[in-house]
Amino acid sequence: MGTLSAWHWLIVLAAVLLLFGSAKLPQMARSLGQSARVLKAEARGLKDDEKAAAERDQDKPAAGKRGPQQVEDKQRDDPKT
Template identity: 85%
Template structure:
């Protein structure tokens, strides 16, 4: 159960060529590359969104401190006001 030798890789490559054909392999590689680019762009967008939210002060609240929305809800529900 060690690593694969050059002969093993050659057999795997031949099997892939027989299964998919030489015309489909470049198309599959191109599709895989496009998918990787989309994934990277989405990950970059998420990081930028997180950074902008942190810069605006919308990051994590202090433990035990209610959010502004919770404070508004409590004031509205309080019959004393």
């Protein structure tokens, strides 16, 4: 009862043809394909942006932490030591 047989699919296909007409279906399929391509390109762009941001964050020292050169400069400039 949970699966659709071939007859069910034929009835659904006939209903879609009656509702939208045979002329509109190729246009709708083309539009759906273009939308899928745009969505895929945007998702790929987001991944690339995240990857680039992660690489930039690895290159910079963390906020509040000093790199080794900065610590040496601070000790050299401090008159107390």
